[in-house]
Amino acid sequence: MGEVPLSLHVPAQLKEELEQEARLLKMSESKVAERAIEAYLNLQAHKRDVIAAAAKEADKGVFISSEAILEWMKRLESDINAPAPAPDVILPPRK
Template identity: 35%
Template sequence: MATIPFSLRIDPEIKAQLTQEAERADRTPSYLANQAIKIFLQAKTAKRKAIDKAVEEADKGIFISEGAVNAWVDSWGTENELPVPEPDIFPDAQ
């Protein structure tokens, strides 16, 4: 993929660390910065997708009550450990 120039201001300490890491990796600082930005953007995209999916699920109005979750967590490590609770809160039928 072709690249284009892009400049940004960074703290001197970050530039020094980037340069040092680039030397260790036998890469250019711009290559490492590009990789870091790419990974950052991929993580942000994945997080946004996860949030969108969670909101979509929440909009359905089906949840597990606090009491059921607390009982389940309280049972962890005991002889009578409970299974993962099932949803027990449902939207009103319309």
């Protein structure tokens, strides 16, 4: 895929920070901005994947109650290796 021009307006302070970062990295401002946009898009894609996986897991209807979590947290104060609680809330499947 070839390159295409991209123009955008940013606050002056952000432009100054971009210029400074480009100087420090001895790169063009365009390359620094390209890497930043790519990193942002990768992070957003990862967040969507994590949320989708969590939703799929939640759809199973198996959870740990807040009471069990709080008890476990109390145990962790004296035993950092205390085992995590087992699921104790099982919901019926969704229809």
